[in-house]
Amino acid sequence: MIEGLLTSEATWLHFFIYFALTVLLLFIVLGFVTYAILAERKVMGFMQLRHGPNQVGGRWGLLQTVADVLKLLIKEDAIPRAADKPLFILAPLIAFTPAFMVLAIIPFTDRFQFADIGVGLLYYIAVSGITTVGVVTAGWASNNKYALMGAMRAAAQMISYEIPLVMSVIGVILLTGSMNLNDIVLAQENGWYILWQPIAFIVFFIAAVAELNRVPFDLAEAESELVAGYFVEYTGFRWAFFMLAEYVYMFAMSALITVVFLGGWLPLPYLGFIPGAVWFALKFMVVIFLLIWFRVTFPRIRADQLMEFGWKVLLPVAIANIFLTALLKEWINLF
């Protein structure tokens, strides 16, 4: 039915069907965020020999995040007098919207996917860059010293790590010859790109953690020095949207890593009888777990180390990887 829809002329009816399906995905993502936060707290708890949330919703704290969201919803909204009010209200929107927009191009399985556009990977990287604007807007509009410092740091960090992120996937594009994520997955049938592009994977993963503003790269919201970074002045649901954007990005980035490097819905050899959706979910959860593991394991790095690592290590390595891949491709073509 969907096939027929996609190949017939676009009408309002089409738009409403897509809209309904998008709302469905929105609820899936919100459900994911709810339980990702819980999972993060639980895993962190176990790794630090604590229990983690265990009061609301039974022994596993299953309703803890729901209770937190409800609490945020009934918090009073305070906008400081000194703040730039229109920008202050606009900033969470600018930060959140691209986080949801990037999900449009992720192919979850060969059947369950939304937009199948030719420039998929480029779209993801271009749209996710907009969030930086939201962060800087929030810091600037708050008119707070901590917020402004956090925002400037966040912007410097995000743009510095975007370069290695963008450059590392060029190796993958070289091998595939396409930016379409479906083509990228199908090209991995004889070996996932984590095997063909190990350097790209490592660079991409580190840069992805930095882009997500997670530990060890969470300088933008370093609690011990900047209180909360760029959203110090935000309260209630406006604050919640920054958090939501962060976790939706975590969803999107893990899905992207799964698709680009871990073969998406493709099964391991001899295990093809397990459906693709299960494979995608498994790989996706491994990446999420890795991100949480990072958070518990690593201490926050210093601002100077952060910038120098990005420009002096990751960028040259990413550039070298592009030409290494091109030479490898030429070498394979020779034989």
Next chain:
Amino acid sequence: MELWHLYQNNYLIVLSFIIIGVLLPLVALFFGKLLRPYQPNENKYTTYESGIDPFQDSRVQFTVRYYMFALLFVIFDVETVFLYPWAVAYEKLGIFALIEMLIFVFMLVIGLIYAWKKKVLKWI
């Protein structure tokens, strides 16, 4: 014609994602407005500065380093704009384009080394 419809429909999906992305904060904040209390108090609306009274405007001059990084970012981001199409069309362009790209990237790397030597990449 079918391809054109496919193209149209896929971007229609992207559009619906944009609309939902904008609508969710608006709807949630609207419902929040109905639920949350409103008890204004002048003290609530002061800028937070760890307990002391805030002084001066916080929008002061910033160190030029941030600007340097922004400039470097622009240079290398434009580079990727050239690298992406090259990577997609690599099969058709072949070895000649590879050497051209090598020269192009080499010149940018010289720029990076220059910035490195000038201590632009050093964060103080």
